[in-house]
Amino acid sequence: MGWCGHLATHLSAHPAMASLLRAAATWGLFPWRGYCSRGTQGELSKGFVEALKAVVGSPHVSTAAADREQHGHDESMHRCQPPGAVVWPQNVEQVSRLAALCYSQGVPIIPFGTGTGLEGGVCAVQGGVCINLTHMDRILKLDPEDFCVVVEPGVTRKTLNTYLRDSGLWFPVDPGADASLCGMVATAASGTNAVRYGTMRDNVLNLEVVLPGGRLLHTAGAGRHFRKSAAGYNLTGLFVGSEGTLGLITAATLRLHPAPEATVAATCAFPSVQAAVDTTVHILQAALPLARIEFLDEVMMDACNRHSRLTCSVAPTLFLEFHGSERALAEQIERAEEISQHNGGSHFFWAKEAEERSRLWAARHNAWYAALALRPGCKGYSTDVCVPISRLPEILVQTKEDLKASGLTGAIVGHVGDGNFHCILLVDPEDAEELRRVKAFGEHLGSLGGDGA
Amino acid sequence: MGWCGHLATHLSAHPAMASLLRAAATWGLFPWRGYCSRGTQGELSKGFVEALKAVVGSPHVSTAAADREQHGHDESMHRCQPPGAVVWPQNVEQVSRLAALCYSQGVPIIPFGTGTGLEGGVCAVQGGVCINLTHMDRILKLDPEDFCVVVEPGVTRKTLNTYLRDSGLWFPVDPGADASLCGMVATAASGTNAVRYGTMRDNVLNLEVVLPGGRLLHTAGAGRHFRKSAAGYNLTGLFVGSEGTLGLITAATLRLHPAPEATVAATCAFPSVQAAVDTTVHILQAALPLARIEFLDEVMMDACNRHSRLTCSVAPTLFLEFHGSERALAEQIERAEEISQHNGGSHFFWAKEAEERSRLWAARHNAWYAALALRPGCKGYSTDVCVPISRLPEILVQTKEDLKASGLTGAIVGHVGDGNFHCILLVDPEDAEELRRVKAFGEHLGSLGGDGA
Structure with missing residues (x-):
């Protein structure tokens, strides 16, 4: 913003x-x-x-x-x-x-x-x-031993990860779109990997910012990229999510992570929203080191099946991903299956090859376009709400009822490990009455939680 | 502060x-x-x-x-x-x-x-x-499903963890002392578990603060405890580490973590500071999910041996700890040993029983008192510096040379996974000339990095 x-x-x-x-x-x-x-x-x-x-x-x-x-x-x-x-x-x-x-x-x-x-x-x-700011697009410095990189505002997350390919490191925050990294800082972006690697809040070490009067500020001091520091006020944290209101971010020092040795993704269908969210909570409680856990309701799943040619069950579904050593993954998969089955999960599909995994996550990332295709000619409007995980089932069920009562078309996807979900509404922008209903729906939903990312 | x-x-x-x-x-x-x-x-x-x-x-x-x-x-x-x-x-x-x-x-x-x-x-x-604020010492609310708890400022971290014992959850930030949790918020406390669980910056969800004029502020909104939120400025982050300068913290909503299924600790001696730090970097690069990794120089190790009756080699030493399932730990131990041995590490001691582990970490936590015992009658003065990990060996070696050149007695301990170390100097408070040398030493060291916690 x-x-x-x-x-x-x-x-x-x-x-x-x-x-x-x-x-x-x-x-x-x-x-x-x-x-x-x-x-x-x-x-x-x-x-x-x-x-x-x-x-x-x-x-x-x-x-x-x-x-x-x-x-x-x-x-x-x-x-x-x-x-x-x-x-x-x-x-x-x-x-x-x-x-x-x-x-x-x-x-x-x-x-x-x-x-x-x-x-x-x-x-x-x-x-x-x-x-x-896209003409300023250099990767200024890579420091593999310190797990950090300095980027100008035109560098996008995909460009950075391509650049990092041979370094054994990667930048995990992934909001779906190939956004600019400094834009992701400004909006405190999150995404599917947040449950393991955190959001932008957790992965920015320093910012170079031009303040409105033109003065240059390094939020953590010039040239600094400490993993942690308690000196002075946490200005870096203040600028992350400041939506462009406090200054122009002209360079960001980002924290990198070791690229996972092995990766396995999966989908699992559930009999209800409650069962899918219960599974999430149980997996988190068991301290299984999940990299991603995403929820799609049956409307969204249906849209993704059509748009991305998947063959998943049309049911509330979790998309999961684990990162680790081969041995660690074998154990994590076994335990995730146990927990899911205990909650009525079925139709497991494990994607171990890079190509299969890409296909699954591409489908998840294209959820926005899949939803748009549900009502051709309409525009998408996405809500973005964070709630305590314990209230998620109740709020998701309520949201689906509200959708029905409002006569609106909407599909739900959620970064469920963080209690953050989006309801993608398909709206005819020429229909003032429908826009009014969308606004009322969004305001009601917003009153239930806080803004996500 | x-x-x-x-x-x-x-x-x-x-x-x-x-x-x-x-x-x-x-x-x-x-x-x-x-x-x-x-x-x-x-x-x-x-x-x-x-x-x-x-x-x-x-x-x-x-x-x-x-x-x-x-x-x-x-x-x-x-x-x-x-x-x-x-x-x-x-x-x-x-x-x-x-x-x-x-x-x-x-x-x-x-x-x-x-x-x-x-x-x-x-x-x-x-x-x-x-x-x-110690008379306000209630634990106001525990929310196990949302992995959070609300505490008043008099609650200490040990009190909280005792209270949590049967919940399957714990609060991992551990600066050594049994500090009050809100004091740990105010100082952005860190400690031995930061490498896995983060510092206070990563574990505070909301704060109730009395501003100087008397007004009450909830930094993330009243009653909120979202895992993440991008609504408004990150006021919570601004108050964490504000050292009491922005207001009085009267309640904190903290993020809890699942208690680890199993825990193993270890010590390993190294031929040099460089070898110990290289091992740290290699373990981090291998994405081994370390819970703790602490460095003690040979002076500190000698002091701990005497004070806490350990029998470790008098050499640069790493204290390590891993959390996870039994199977995951077996693999992590194997790989940590490989990496350490590759860097010349020897004299491994693995502590699997709770009692042995407690003895090791008690020794580490009592490092301050162990150092004080090196020069009875003197007072301790601790520096607190954060540097990029890549510069840690060079700065540690330099610091040890500076100590020698200054004729000061000092022992070094470090949260080495975060590039943060403390040099504990033993000082005669009556000796003005020595105090002057301590000040000069501290200022020189401070110029090399940023404040830690």
Whole structure:
């Protein structure tokens, strides 16, 4: 989410946010003047555009409608709200000068990575300048002994993992899309591996950030990449998930993990949502070192079968994955099967070969598109709710009933090991009445938990 | 560290701290007025002490010299700097009223838990009121299915783990001392289990905090204990490690872990510091799921042998521990031995029985006292430095040479899996010249890395 994104939503989502925002504004940490008092509403003066060009060079500034529109939306159904201009800085000095320029003029800034978000974070609700950071795409430093790497904002997670292929290391956070890693920092991205490797919160060691006034900040100190440190306030943690509101991330030092020696994936069908979630809790309680555990309801499973040509049962399903040595995996598989069967799980399918596993996870990652195909011509709208795991069955059942009562089409997928699930609603964007029902449904669901990622 | 603790140190330790502190002061997040302009220097007016009594009741306020002195130091060599009064609030409402009272009068506040810190955080350098939170010692809620517990600030980690004994769960962060859990939050405590279970940063889900003005804040929202959430700024993370400067922690929701099915500990001696650290890196690279890996240099090992009646070789040594199923442990032990032997490790001692393991870890945890016994009558001073693991051998060797050149007595222990080590110096507090050398040594060492925990 950019500096002028959906902050109202965030404000209401957090009781302490309002006071923090007021506070932050007093120390100039973000351009509230621009946001609060006089957003540019898409209009930027000719002189201002010339000033942008003076910083990054003419070829790297665009006010063309096509570019502005392309940068005014992400992959969600949120209405396109184009910025007044798009700029492509080539280095951190230019980012700093751009920030200082916009800040001095009270013009909102929206950082832009791959545009793969699902929550409308890049929509320029108050106009302003979209700063597309994808031209800064170097991998600056790999430190295999310290398990860390420094990347510029244009580097995506797939690019990084390709680069790491021969190092014996990998970066596990995987939200599905091939998002930019710094965008994943800004949104505190999570994904299917979070249950074992944590979310972005757990895997960022240092950030280089351009503050709104143009000043450069290294959140953990310049050049530092300690596995842990207790010196000073945890500024790194504050910027992870700050959604672009506190500054522009121009480099991130990320924690890497040893690539697993062996990997096995599986699917298992369950007679009910309760049985699938109970299995999750029991597997976690048994301290089985799961790498991934994902839940798909029967609607989602049906959509994935069709879209990705799987042949899974149309039932509440868990997708599992284990990482470890061959021997460790054999034991983990045995115990996971025991626990699943005890909860009524059946139709186990174990995928040991890389190709089979890729097919399964591609299906899971394409769940969004599979859901879209359920109602051609409609747009997707994804809720993102975190709840305590103990309340998950009850809330999932309730959500499915609410869906039915609202007459909406929706499919559910969840990072169930973290109590985080998405309900993907298929919506006709031309149908105002349906949009109203979607909004009411989303608000009710949001009241049950917290924002996920 | 209290609101008026060694902030100057912290300021210099972090490049962004100064601006954050200035900023925070403008939104009243902590009583800088009291700290900066007119600390009470031990003197509190009679009327003010009466006002404290009106809040918590006469029996829970003391201005007796013995109480004030007992609260003016921790277990470190930092000079005792007693507060003007000590109060023992009984509940969060009283904490809130105390905070409001002190804040309105510009009187510094120092939160106090068990006083087991090693960095002088509780010293009342500007006088003020010490708020001893140990009377608030209830375990408020255990949620086994959600793997979390809510504790008041007087609950220590050992008390919690005793309480959890039959639940199949435990709280793994273990800094050695039986510290209060909220004190561990405030100092971002770490310890021997961090390599597997993380530090306090990774294990706090929510905090109830009394802000200086008296207002109550739930950092992740009231009653919330999600495994993950991306809603709003990461305030929980900001308060973890804030050293008492941002508010008084009056309750913490902590993440629990399944108790390991089986546990094996080991010691292994190495021909050099380099060999011990190389072994650590290789074990981490092999993704062996270590629970603990601790380094002791030969001076420390000698001290532990004497103090705790071990019979280990007097050599650079690793203490290891593995958690898992019986079968998983057998494999992990085999591979750890292979890697250690490859690096010249010898004299393996595997402790499988609970009693043997306890003896080993008690020895490690008593390293501080073992080191003190090296030079009876002297005080201990512990450095706390984090460095990238790749630089650890070089820095450890350098540190040992610096020790020798400075003519100081010091022993080294390290949470080596995190690149964090402590050099425990034995110092004659009456010898000003020696204190000067200790200071110079500590400053030089600090310049090599960041603060640990």
